[in-house]
Amino acid sequence: MSQSHVWHPFTQHALETAIPEIVRTEGAYLHKADGTRILDAISSWWVVTHGHRHPRIIKAIETTAASLDQIIFAGFTHEPAERLAKALVGLAPAGLDWVFYSDSGSTSVEVALKMALGYFRNIGAPRSRIVVMEHSYHGDTIGTMSVGARGVFNAAYEPLLFEVDTISFPAAGREQETLDRFEAVSRDRRAAALIVEPLVLGAGGMLMYPAWVLTELKKIAEASGTLLIADEVMTGWGRTGTMFACEQASISPDILCTSKGLTGGVVPLAATLATDAIFQAHYSVDRKKTFFHSSSYTANPIACAAALANVEIWRDEPVAERVAALSAMQAAGLRRFRNNANFTDRRTTGTIAALDLRTGSAGYLAEIGPKLRAFFLERGLLVRPLGNVLYLLPPYCITGEELDGLYGAIEEAGDRFGSKP
Numbered sequence: 001m002s003q004s005h006v007w008h009p010f011t012q013h014a015l016e017t018a019i020p021e022i023v024r025t026e027g028a029y030l031h032k033a034d035g036t037r038i039l040d041a042i043s044s045w046w047v048v049t050h051g052h053r054h055p056r057i058i059k060a061i062e063t064t065a066a067s068l069d070q071i072i073f074a075g076f077t078h079e080p081a082e083r084l085a086k087a088l089v090g091l092a093p094a095g096l097d098w099v100f101y102s103d104s105g106s107t108s109v110e111v112a113l114k115m116a117l118g119y120f121r122n123i124g125a126p127r128s129r130i131v132v133m134e135h136s137y138h139g140d141t142i143g144t145m146s147v148g149a150r151g152v153f154n155a156a157y158e159p160l161l162f163e164v165d166t167i168s169f170p171a172a173g174r175e176q177e178t179l180d181r182f183e184a185v186s187r188d189r190r191a192a193a194l195i196v197e198p199l200v201l202g203a204g205g206m207l208m209y210p211a212w213v214l215t216e217l218k219k220i221a222e223a224s225g226t227l228l229i230a231d232e233v234m235t236g237w238g239r240t241g242t243m244f245a246c247e248q249a250s251i252s253p254d255i256l257c258t259s260k261g262l263t264g265g266v267v268p269l270a271a272t273l274a275t276d277a278i279f280q281a282h283y284s285v286d287r288k289k290t291f292f293h294s295s296s297y298t299a300n301p302i303a304c305a306a307a308l309a310n311v312e313i314w315r316d317e318p319v320a321e322r323v324a325a326l327s328a329m330q331a332a333g334l335r336r337f338r339n340n341a342n343f344t345d346r347r348t349t350g351t352i353a354a355l356d357l358r359t360g361s362a363g364y365l366a367e368i369g370p371k372l373r374a375f376f377l378e379r380g381l382l383v384r385p386l387g388n389v390l391y392l393l394p395p396y397c398i399t400g401e402e403l404d405g406l407y408g409a410i411e412e413a414g415d416r417f418g419s420k421p
């Protein structure tokens, strides 16, 4: 290819010079221009659920594009958005009756934060503090970086980030500390909301905590009138074994964010679901109480049709069974490492499996990250470690044989790069 003008995301162009070109995607694979293919073991950054280009989703896009493209969504509506909203309310935890559309995970979280603050202002009891969990990730905009972990990713923007209250990550054996801290910071009733990634903290290193902690956090939030925002951008659509991770804690959050798997990972779309109480706080003849938010591409009809096709796939195909089978295969795959001293902290929640490579250096910028990525790519595998954290988060169409190959490559990587104690 001739000189590129593309500035890639999370890419240090001075170090990554050869960027492969993909010409076709299908199922669990990315096909390169040179005719070889790459097994997509991370669902192209956690978005693809069933597999690339599920025929039913592609068909829905084609059919809808024959009659609709983007239309303004303030003051207008369309069938794909109406039908999808109804379907989402039916699938989400009970009590989330209103659907606000946007176009990415980050915007769905921005919307959630603004809904929470708007709610308290409109009911005449302003609250403006946000409580966050240590090691969280909620997006890359200024607002979502503010509620996420601070580090090398946002050091340059730190002066613009707003202040938050942080509760510790509920590591095994230290869960009570997290709950006590939340109780303490919510006592003065200045916290508008607690925002959490339910069960699995993705970008923070695939850190996992048990469902009962989420159940307890919800109880504490209720007692102090603090809203609970569940950022299910990564965990939704079967990733953790259930449609939404909150189900495993038997809770309904006040606000739920969904994006990555919403269209099966084919086209961008996001939704923020809210309770009727939050909607009613904005429902008024007083225009000042309007929810002042919009993205240009809000509720894109073609994207909504793709999401509807995704919902129909969940309804008509044995997706839940596939998710259960993949979850079992992931647990079995990790058992291979029981006596492998190159790795620590084997963990799995639903279809997500992770383990930490023992190395001299840890953290996202550890040299080991790019080395491992290259190691897997040479073997036709897309695995993108978070520092020394190796994880597999594959599309649900992956086969046992393909998964076996991946675990074999991880063992090999351990032998090559691991440092046994």
Ligand SMILES: *Cc1c(COP(=O)(O)O)cnc(C)c1O
Pocket (backbone or CB within 6 Å): 104, 105, 106, 107, 109, 137, 138, 139, 140, 197, 202, 203, 231, 232, 233, 234, 235, 259, 260
């Ligand atoms: C990826 C992610 C986001 C941000 O989504 P984008 O579509 O990349 O803006 C937010 N929250 C969580 C938990 C995520 O994993």
